[in-house]
Amino acid sequence: MAAVVIGGIGVDAARHVQNGAQWPLAALPLLLAGHTLVEAFVWWGLRGDVGDVVQTVATALYLGVAFVVLPVxxxxMVLVLEDAPMLRAVEIVTLVAGVLCAIWxxxxxxxxxxxxxxxxxHIVYHVHLPAGAVVIALYLVSTCGALIVSGQRFLRWFGVINLAAVALLAWIATDAVTSLWCAWAAVTSAAVAGYLRSAGPATSRGAPASAS
Known part of the structure; x- marks a missing residue:
């Protein structure tokens, strides 16, 4: 049910795209809807409703999106919406961090x-991570830091709120951050759709409508 709701939000976001640079942002809710749907298969596998192979594939896919796709x-997504050269340089650093994180x-x-x-x-996922603190730092730089340094006011707040959310979830249940934070990120898809409804044409490459 959650995946259907988030997918509907994603469709609404896509309907309000007015510039090619907005597409990665508009597609984020659809990506998160698919991610939520994949976790449903993990749940069904843990309950015995689907086979072990399906559960293993779903778990690998869920972690692949969370760990490999999102950091890049x-x-x-932030870079294509950015116009300021200095900020783009910083955002390229966050992209490099994301690529390193994804490879790791x-x-x-x-x-x-x-x-x-x-x-x-919720579901607790466990993956053995050598030098886990370094990986976590790279992950936060790429998934939250890239947003926080954006020239777009909405993306900056989006990053700050998501960083606060992951900190809160880590304090509540450290082992469950992967599942709970991705669920939280899916909930914020509504904010993306709302932003695209109100932003007008994208600000990429010099259109200043929604830059701070």
Whole structure:
């Protein structure tokens, strides 16, 4: 049900795109809707409603999107909306951090065992991460930092709120951050759709309508 709702929000966001540079931002809710749908298969596997192979594939896909796709996707999304050369230079640094993070995490998913287990109303994912603190730092730089340094007021607030959310979720349940933060990010899809409804033409490459 959540995936259907988020997907509907994503369709609404896509309907209000007025510039090619807005497409990565508009597509984010659809990406997160698919991500939420994949986790439904993980849940069904943990309950025994689908086979072990389906659960394993769904878990790998869920972690792949969270760990490999998002650290690269978010900085690219910010870059295509950015016009200020200095900010673009900083955002390229966040993209490099995201690429390094994605490679590191992809290697961990391929070479190390990963597990998923239910705990209350969320799933706890476990992947062995050598130098985990470094990976976490790269992940936060790419997924939150890229937003925070954006020249777009909406994206800056989006980044600040998401960073606060991940900090809160880590304090509440450290082992569940992967599941809960991605769920939170999906909820914020409504903010993306609302922004695109009100922003007018994209600000990329010199259109100043929504820059601060």
């Amino acid at each position: 996707y978010v900085p690219v 995490l992809a290697a961990a998913l391929v070479t190390e065992p990963f597990t998923a287990r239910p705990e209350g109303h």
